[in-house]
Amino acid sequence: xxxxxxxxxxWTARNWDTGRAGSIRDLLGDHLLMSLVPIVAGLALALPLGxxxxxxxxxxxxxxxxxxxxxxxxxxxxxxxxISVTGLSPVTVIIPLTFYAAxxxxxxVVDGIRAVPEHVRQSAVAMGFTPLRRLIxxxxxxxxxxxxxxxxxxxxxxxxxxxxxALIGQGGLGMLFTRAYQNPFLPPVIVGIALIVLLALVxxxxxxxxxxxxxxxxxxxxxx
Amino acid sequence: xxxxxxxVQQIMVRSWQGVAAPPESERSRVITFDAVTxxxxxxxxxxxxxxLEARTGETTVLVGPxxxxxxxxxxxxxxxxxxxxxxxxxxxxxxxxxxxxVLRRGIGYVIQQAGLFPHRKxxxxxxxxxxxxxxxxxxxxxxxxxxxxxxxxxxxLAERYPFQLSGGQxxxxxxxxxxxxxxxxxxxxxxxSAVDPVVRTSLQDELVRLQAELNKTxxxxxHDIDEAIKLGDRVAVLRVGGELAQFADPKTLLTxxxxxxxREFLGxxxxxxxxxxxxxxxxxxxxxxxxxxxxxGHGDEPWLLATTADGRPAGWVARGRPxxxxxxxxxxxxxxSMRAALDAALLSPSGHAVAVDEQGKVVGVxxxxxxxxxxxxxxxx
Amino acid sequence: MxxxxxxxxxxxxxxxxxxxxxxxxxxxEFSALALFLAALIAVPxxxxxxxxxxxxxxxVVSANLAxxxxxxxxxxxxxxxxxxxxxxxVIIPLVLLAVPPILVNTFEGIRGVDPELRDAAYxxxxxxxxxxxxxxxxxxxPLILLGLRLSAxxxxxxxxxxxxxxxxxxxxxxxxxxxxxxxxxxxxxxxLIVLFALVVQFGFTLVQRVTVSPGVSRRLKVRExxxxxxxxx
Numbered sequence: 001x002x003x004x005x006x007x008x009x010x011w012t013a014r015n016w017d018t019g020r021a022g023s024i025r026d027l028l029g030d031h032l033l034m035s036l037v038p039i040v041a042g043l044a045l046a047l048p049l050g051x052x053x054x055x056x057x058x059x060x061x062x063x064x065x066x067x068x069x070x071x072x073x074x075x076x077x078x079x080x081x082x083i084s085v086t087g088l089s090p091v092t093v094i095i096p097l098t099f100y101a102a103x104x105x106x107x108x109v110v111d112g113i114r115a116v117p118e119h120v121r122q123s124a125v126a127m128g129f130t131p132l133r134r135l136i137x138x139x140x141x142x143x144x145x146x147x148x149x150x151x152x153x154x155x156x157x158x159x160x161x162x163x164x165x166a167l168i169g170q171g172g173l174g175m176l177f178t179r180a181y182q183n184p185f186l187p188p189v190i191v192g193i194a195l196i197v198l199l200a201l202v203x204x205x206x207x208x209x210x211x212x213x214x215x216x217x218x219x220x221x222x223x224x
Numbered sequence: 225x226x227x228x229x230x231x232v233q234q235i236m237v238r239s240w241q242g243v244a245a246p247p248e249s250e251r252s253r254v255i256t257f258d259a260v261t262x263x264x265x266x267x268x269x270x271x272x273x274x275x276l277e278a279r280t281g282e283t284t285v286l287v288g289p290x291x292x293x294x295x296x297x298x299x300x301x302x303x304x305x306x307x308x309x310x311x312x313x314x315x316x317x318x319x320x321x322x323x324x325x326v327l328r329r330g331i332g333y334v335i336q337q338a339g340l341f342p343h344r345k346x347x348x349x350x351x352x353x354x355x356x357x358x359x360x361x362x363x364x365x366x367x368x369x370x371x372x373x374x375x376x377x378x379x380x381l382a383e384r385y386p387f388q389l390s391g392g393q394x395x396x397x398x399x400x401x402x403x404x405x406x407x408x409x410x411x412x413x414x415x416x417s418a419v420d421p422v423v424r425t426s427l428q429d430e431l432v433r434l435q436a437e438l439n440k441t442x443x444x445x446x447h448d449i450d451e452a453i454k455l456g457d458r459v460a461v462l463r464v465g466g467e468l469a470q471f472a473d474p475k476t477l478l479t480x481x482x483x484x485x486x487r488e489f490l491g492x493x494x495x496x497x498x499x500x501x502x503x504x505x506x507x508x509x510x511x512x513x514x515x516x517x518x519x520x521g522h523g524d525e526p527w528l529l530a531t532t533a534d535g536r537p538a539g540w541v542a543r544g545r546p547x548x549x550x551x552x553x554x555x556x557x558x559x560x561s562m563r564a565a566l567d568a569a570l571l572s573p574s575g576h577a578v579a580v581d582e583q584g585k586v587v588g589v590x591x592x593x594x595x596x597x598x599x600x601x602x603x604x605x
Numbered sequence: 606m607x608x609x610x611x612x613x614x615x616x617x618x619x620x621x622x623x624x625x626x627x628x629x630x631x632x633x634e635f636s637a638l639a640l641f642l643a644a645l646i647a648v649p650x651x652x653x654x655x656x657x658x659x660x661x662x663x664x665v666v667s668a669n670l671a672x673x674x675x676x677x678x679x680x681x682x683x684x685x686x687x688x689x690x691x692x693x694x695v696i697i698p699l700v701l702l703a704v705p706p707i708l709v710n711t712f713e714g715i716r717g718v719d720p721e722l723r724d725a726a727y728x729x730x731x732x733x734x735x736x737x738x739x740x741x742x743x744x745x746x747p748l749i750l751l752g753l754r755l756s757a758x759x760x761x762x763x764x765x766x767x768x769x770x771x772x773x774x775x776x777x778x779x780x781x782x783x784x785x786x787x788x789x790x791x792x793x794x795x796x797l798i799v800l801f802a803l804v805v806q807f808g809f810t811l812v813q814r815v816t817v818s819p820g821v822s823r824r825l826k827v828r829e830x831x832x833x834x835x836x837x838x
Contacts, residue, residue: 068806069806071758072802072803072806073798073799073802073803074761074762074765074766074798074799074802075762076762076765076766076776076779076795076798077779077794077795077796077799078795078799080779080783080791080792080794080795081792081795081796153672156669156672156673157672159673160672160673160674160675160676161675163675163676163677163678164675164766166677167677167766167769167780167783168783171677174675177675177677177681178677178769180681180685181681181684181685181770184685185685186682186685186686189678189682189685190682192675193675193678193682196673197670197673197674200672200673201673204669302728304724304727304728324730325730325731327730328727328728328730329729329730330730333725333728333729335721335724335725335728336721337719337721338725339719339721339722339724339725339728340725341722341739341740341743341744341820342722342744342818342820342821343740343743343744343818343820343821344818344820353729353730356731356735385818385819385820385823386820401729411728
């Protein structure tokens with residue numbers, strides 16, 4: 001090891017697993033948690049709400065309007081306002097991100113199911129599928145591509161947004177940015193951006209894979 | 225440059241000046257296909273050495289199954305597509321020598337889904353080409369209003385948006401739009417295929433009426449042979465692969481199909497459909513079978529035609545059943561075709577057709593025998 | 606709640622270079638500048654790529670990549686590299702991050718116009734530029750405006766975060782307040798930012814209402830249709 005400032009790789013290697021809190025590995029773990037929970041929770045929120053909006057059409061306009069308003073709000077003030085409720089914890093970041101996710105996923109669910117061709121739905125009814133079965137066996141699988149497209153947007157956005165939480169001390173890999181700013185040093189910034197982008201690409205790739213697996217008929221159409 | 229027809233030159237000059245088309249006398253509008261071929265890079269031949277002439281003031285129909293190149297051929301006239309070989313001429317000027325945009329401003333173009341601009345009101349849609357040519361707003365809108373009524377639409381629709389109109393109405397607006405700058409040539413690509421049959425019939429009739437007034441050179445594309453026969457002065461039947469199978473007037477097409485393909489494409493009932501083109505002018509009528517309503521006595525004839533006081537047909541009366549009126553099928557003597565007369569006869573229990581004039585008053589009765597004679601003559605002739 | 610009252614009631618807050626009006630103005634200026642520059646780049650580019658169909662790979666790549674890049678990271682990167690002497694090290698990343706939503710939506714908007722409409726426009730003798738300006742843009746306007754609106758959301762949020770790297774604006778109340786445990790500043794600032802974002806969104810809705818043709822948004826009453834439809838066919 002030289003005497004001068006460490007190179008990018010040296011710094012990364014040195015800080016990967018320091019045993020103390022705040023190692024890159026730790027931050028990566030925090031980051032994963034704070035991005036995954038909103039994605040799953042967002043979907044868990046969007047599915048029933050989306051289905052409700054399909055069942056009762058009048059519900060969609062107000063629901064979409066409400067979530068659009070939430071989506072338009074910057075994350076930082078939301079984090080700040082939640083501190084008084086959830087303190088300085090990952091949950092403070094997770095809650096707004098969950099609502100952002102839902103804002104994207106509710107329209108995805110609604111559009112996805114609306115995209116099911118009417119004649120397909122009618123055939124299912126005629127064949128005696130109960131509404132629940134129809135949903136699980138027919139409508140959701142066909143709606144899957146649209147929903148997954150929404151999930152991809154949500155995944156990438158969430159992974160990126162978590163870093164803003166660094167401003168309240170809960171940023172996962174975003175902490176590297178605040179650290180680098182306070183003690184001016186380039187490598188943490190670059191590593192932080194690189195890891196976050198990498199994480200996003202991996203998540204995107206996994207979702208594309210999931211889509212391929214869930215919709216084998218699309219694959220067949222491609223090969224013919 | 226010098227080979228351009230007077231008309232094309234005038235269009236170019238006048239589009240600068242803001243006037244649409246040269247006066248009637250200067251306009252010539254023959255469209256000539258000269259061994260036109262369209263071959264795509266992957267080898268498919270859409271149009272194969274097509275040669276034909278669309279004459280001035282006539283409706284020339286291009287008809288055939290999918291893949292016969294009819295739409296491709298049409299789109300080569302206004303240079304939406306350019307041919308691989310051969311030329312298309314407007315009078316004696318090749319279309320390729322004219323700037324496409326200028327060319328198209330002098331040609332009306334009607335497509336299947338109308339293609340109206342959704343963001344503009346109906347009136348502004350119709351006035352599109354006049355605006356393009358620089359007409360002043362008032363004049364353009366006035367002309368558009370004129371055309372709106374000409375195509376049979378209520379002037380109240382002028383300030384509506386396309387999405388507020390039905391399919392049939394949108395199509396009529398599409399036709400009005402194509403006619404706005406008074407182009408001598410009109411291209412129509414399956415314009416009536418997307419509307420339901422009832423609407424289609426009224427649109428077809430409307431076109432026939434308009435053409436009688438305006439006398440444009442129309443090139444019309446359709447996949448429906450009946451539409452082709454109904455609307456076309458001359459019909460070009462195209463084969464898959466873009467080859468011309470036959471180019472003739474509808475009557476010749478029906479009586480002398482060039483080959484098996486054309487015969488099959490024409491479909492069944494060629495004989496009966498051919499009767500559309502046979503006039504009833506020479507049909508012998510009997511006037512002694514008509515009686516006033518309410519008259520007593522019947523006579524020897526099995527059927528007599530009862531008429532109202534002002535001479536209109538009331539119905540057929542059978543010899544043994546006085547007072548019972550059976551429906552009478554009618555046709556307009558001299559105006560309607562033999563097909564209509566035959567149809568009228570079949571609709572009457574008597575088997576005779578009632579000939580009426582323009583006002584609907586009885587002129588005479590064409591008996592079964594008279595019809596039979598006329599049919600025999602037609603078959604021989 | 607008391608924090609809010611403390612914040613807004615304090616007269617000192619309403620004047621001076623660190624007062625509410627000043628910060629509000631700064632936030633507006635930076636956001637507007639960034640959005641304007643981003644639109645200047647992205648709208649013509651989106652129109653061009655959408656109209657000609659060439660180079661759409663640029664759009665796809667930019668769309669996917671941009672969403673993944675963390676704003677705070679990029680801000681810190683630029684400031685570390687270029688210093689804080691001027692606002693440009695902050696404005697540049699702001700603009701770069703604002704470009705993709707506009708680019709993608711403008712492109713999609715033009716692309717999404719019914720091909721038959723395009724065909725009819727050319728067929729009537731409109732030239733490329735005229736087709737774009739007279740037909741494609743008015744019809745694609747809802748999506749173009751959507752792109753601008755999404756970008757505005759992005760810009761307002763990033764301007765807020767940029768307060769961390771030294772930019773002025775409403776974010777300063779939050780960031781500075783957080784650092785000094787001045788909760789009234791934190792809350793007050795947060796409320797202001799939320800209100801600002803809402804007003805911006807509302808502004809866009811108005812713009813949409815005014816500029817998009819009713820024929821495209823189909824806002825007119827359906828009732829008007831019936832008599833016309835039932836009339837002649």
